[in-house]
Amino acid sequence: ETGVTQSPTHLIKTRGQQVTLRCSSQSGHNTVSWYQQALGQGPQFIFQYYREEKNGRGNFPPRFSGLQFPNYSSELNVNALELDDSALYLCASSLSPDSHGGETQYFGPGTRLLVL
């Protein structure tokens, strides 16, 4: 067990609504990355937070925003939901931005979002 949890596990929203997804990182991990995995695709990097500051962003519109809190939890917010936002959203926690994946970066089980 990695110690990274995400909530909710599943969510259904309608187009135009807003959604907040939550992640609880492994204790001591001050870096969290969010990924979107659409059906049949690999995870795509959305953005990363390090010590509550944004530390890089992938090719996603500003509708996707996030926050990281001092208690190792973080949020992904998506405004004005579109049908294409339907996907599995994964968070991954690591000790630092310089931690390669692998033994030092752990993924949560994901939140499956369906936009109707």
Add this chain to the structure above:
Amino acid sequence: DQQVKQNSPSLSVQEGRISILNCDYTNSMFDYFLWYKKYPAEGPTFLISISSIKDKNEDGRFTVFLNKSAKHLSLHIVPSQPGDSAVYFCAASGAGTASKLTFGTGTRLQVTL
């Protein structure tokens, strides 16, 4: 622009045989490569990695080979077991962006009895 490609969406192998999963990349700034295994309803689980200064890394039944000149890596599983049936993702990262991973589209491995 798919910087990490897994051209085989699926692979079926008999139990006990070798499974070979392939991955190609285009970005020469990538210097670290990883393989993840993913079961339904779970997050990706790290399997094995390799730094660009090596051409082979072994861990039990799993071996990753890296051919930098061809920008190609492969994962060998020997012997394959039914529990290995899952989706396998190749991922890469670059210097200065170590924890930001670029994933391939995945290969679904089915190990049959």
